[in-house]
Amino acid sequence: MGVDKEHLYTVSRPGSTEYIDSKPTGKPPVVVNVGWTWRLALACMSTSIGAAIPIGWQLGVVNTPAAIIQRWCNETVAERYDIHLSESGLNVLWSGIVSILLVGGMTGSLTGALVANKIGRRGTMVLGEIGYLIAGALFFAAKPLKSIEFMFIARLIIGLCSGLITAVMPMYLTELAPMTLQGAVGVLCPLGLTSGVFFAQVAGLHALLGTEENWNILMSFSVILVLPSLATLPWMCESPKYLDSVKKDRMRAIKELCKLRNLPQEIVIHELEDFTSKDTTAPTEKWSVLRLLGSRELRLNLALVCALQAGQQLSGINAVFFYSTSIFESAGLSNQNAQYASLGASCLNLVWSVIMIPVVNHHSRRFLAILSTFTATVWLISLTIFILYMKTVSFFSYMSVVGVLGYVVSYGIGLGPIPYFIGTELFDVGPRSSAMALGSVCNWSGNFIVGMSFLVIQNLIGAYSFLIFAASTGLLTLFLYKCLHETNAKVLAERSPSRG
Secondary structure, three states: OOOOHHHEEEOOOOOOOOEEOOEEOOOOOOEEEOOOOHHHHHHHHHHHHHHHHHHHHHHHOOOOOHHHHHHHHHHHHHHHHOOOOOHHHHHHHHHHHHHHHHHHHHHHHHOHHHHHHHHOHHHHHHHHHHHHHHHHHHHHHHHHHOOHHHHHHHHHHHHHHHHHHHHHHHHHHHHHOOHHHHHHHHOHHHHHHHHHHHHHHHHOOOOOOOOOOOHHHHHHOOHHHHHHHHHOHHHOOOOHHHHHHOOOOHHHHHHHHHHHHOOOHHHHHHHHHHHHHHOOOOOOOOOOHHHHHOOOOOHHHHHHHHHHHHHHHOOOHHHHHHHHHHHHHHOOOOHHHHHHHHHHHHHHHHHHHHHHHHHHHHOOHHHHHHHHHHHHHHHHHHHHHHHHOOOOOOOHHHHHHHHHHHHHHHHHHHHOOHHHHHHHHHOOHHHHHHHHHHHHHHHHHHHHHHHHHHHHHHHHHHHHHHHHHHHHHHHHHHHHHHHOOOOOHHHHHHOOOOOO
């Protein structure tokens, strides 16, 4: 087996010796490659395609064909219930269909800790994907059966399952990965979400599936991604850290780690022992959400997780994309070309998410997070100025385009990827699931707040609404600068044991 110097790893602690059949040989510790293995790669690909991308798909799928689906809703209500909705009534109905997914996301996230500890990380992922299949069938049947109820139920199920997955997937993958790859696999959940939003926007174009005949196919299309993911289940490993720390099943944990690392027991046992030695929580401790909320020792770490998760949504990323089409039109593009340019900005967000996989893995999480929030604040303030004075200063219309692209890049540096997995690096395995669940609740809550309030605020104060988001990212910058310590793999390996 070739040795990848980037992932060299001594399987036993300094000063120890090699073991064979649990007996010391007196030889120096064995050094092996614990980088990518086919099972780790399979877990990453399967969960990204079958779990994360469908979440992004459902978040973005209703934007482009919204007018078509609203018209169907209006006609269906009139036909089935003989109720003729006013414009405001239709808006309320549509807001309910859109927002129920976010409510489901908050609820699903809150149950994430309980479910993840009860049926396991892998079991939770499978449960979420089965929910996607049920929701996809309801979406497909809603149009021919003329059922508004199916739309509500399907969106609620998607929300519940999405909340579970966003709370568990980053934790699952980082617990599977060796320390040197935790940053890379932690980015895969937000990468999947970004990919799903972009692909849904493209598929929702009128030239593809965004038509009166095909919108129900568009809504249920993500099922195609879930099926191959479920087919990989026999080769998916459960988290060895979960099995060892939560279920107290050391033998099964070793068995899963052997399969995951493709190494014999006498080698991988040292990794499990090393992890156990770094877990500062007592072996018998049971962590619930309420207990975590009451813990003074972990309060700051929990505040950091929740602030980053909520701050991601309160950074204004959705507002910037909402404005992007009108900004591109002001630069001289036609409406159709402006829509394609807006898709281009979404594509930039996706490409930047891919670029950040190795960057986040090898560089300081703290530096990237602070750089992202600070530069996002600068771009949001700049966008406010550019939009307000673009009719007075001619080149400000072009600068506003630069502002959109600059903000997207700033967001992708840290605000996009880091909030989803930072909890796995700030918490031991015991309280980790509860911390991830609460962080996910804050993320979905932030999304709900922005979704329900932005249009109202935008109608009242226009471009000044960006300053609210700038204040949010500015305060987050100060909080991170003062309170966030470094969490990258190299520092974790060097500092005193404080996490698992």
